[in-house]
Amino acid sequence: MPNIHNIISILEEIYPEAICSLEYDGDPWKLLIAARLSAQCTDERVNIVCGPLFRRFPNAESMAAAEQSEVEELIRSCGLYRTKAQSCIEMSRQVVEDFSGRVPDTMEELLSLSGVGRKIANLILGDIYHKPGIVADTHCIRINGRFGFYDESLKDPFKVERILSGIVPPEKQSDYCHRMVLFGREYCMARGPRCDECPLRGECGRVMSDE
Numbered sequence: 001m002p003n004i005h006n007i008i009s010i011l012e013e014i015y016p017e018a019i020c021s022l023e024y025d026g027d028p029w030k031l032l033i034a035a036r037l038s039a040q041c042t043d044e045r046v047n048i049v050c051g052p053l054f055r056r057f058p059n060a061e062s063m064a065a066a067e068q069s070e071v072e073e074l075i076r077s078c079g080l081y082r083t084k085a086q087s088c089i090e091m092s093r094q095v096v097e098d099f100s101g102r103v104p105d106t107m108e109e110l111l112s113l114s115g116v117g118r119k120i121a122n123l124i125l126g127d128i129y130h131k132p133g134i135v136a137d138t139h140c141i142r143i144n145g146r147f148g149f150y151d152e153s154l155k156d157p158f159k160v161e162r163i164l165s166g167i168v169p170p171e172k173q174s175d176y177c178h179r180m181v182l183f184g185r186e187y188c189m190a191r192g193p194r195c196d197e198c199p200l201r202g203e204c205g206r207v208m209s210d211e
Contacts, residue, residue: 002147002203004167010199011179018175018182020127023047028103028128029060029095032113033088035120041078049078060101063092087115105129119157126174134168135177136160139184146188148205 012018021043024030030050037046053074057063063071071085078084091113095103103124104110110121122133134140136157145152150163168176187194195201 002149002205004149004169007147007200007203008168008172008176010203011176011183014199015179015182018178020123020178021047021181023050028124029092030054031127032091032095032103032116032120032124033063035123036087036091036115037075037078037084039084040080045078049075060092060095063088064096066092084115090114091116103128105131118161122161122177126177130174132165132170132173133177134161134164134173136164137177137181138190139188140164140177140180142190143180143184143188146193146204146206147200152206 020031022031022034022038024034033053034046034050037049053071056074057066057071066089068082068085068089071088072081075081075084075088094113095101098112099109104113105125105128107118107121107125110116110124111118119135119137122135125131125133126135141155141157141160142152144150144160144164145154149167150160154160165173183200184190187198187200195204195206198204
């Protein structure tokens with residue numbers, strides 16, 4: 001079994017700033033919208049799209065009153081734009097009407113919002129409210145399976161979340177997941193991982209099993 005404390009320590013050294021890849025200016029609602037748009041889309045593309053989107057609709061109130069066709073046109077390049085536009089408008093309406101304009105801070109309440117699943121909810125809980133939360137995205141699932149915390153064939157985000165929640169210290173969970181994204185882009189890619197250069201090869205079950 002890899003040593004989670006060693007992994008965290010090395011990741012902190014490599015990536016001292018565990019910054020969310022989505023740009024949201026510290027605004028909880030903007031992070032909510034950006035996270036919804038990121039489904040099956042790169043963070044880079046989402047950040048490009050969100051510039052004009054947030055200029056046109058700068059807050060939940062304006063988005064809640066938006067015409068879906070206009071939102072669709074602004075987010076078209078993110079893919080799944082009809083479904084995403086509908087979700088963005090509806091979740092904004094819920095924030096305004098059900099939560100007095102404040103993005104909620106509990107898992108149960110976040111999951112009540114249109115288009116919000118556990119991955120987005122945990123992102124909000126960690127980044128905005130500094131609560132424990134494992135964001136089980138593709139990088140997190142892939143890399144921790146390669147480390148050997150669970151079988152690499154496991155792809156269920158909820159099961160991965162439960163396993164890692166019991167391994168990663170609560171106060172480290174949000175930053176750990178952000179560093180997984182950075183590490184997954186630089187070293188542990190889905191195809192062609194840079195295993196020979198990897199600073200975590202000593203903790204990787206895949207590498208150790210090959211040696």
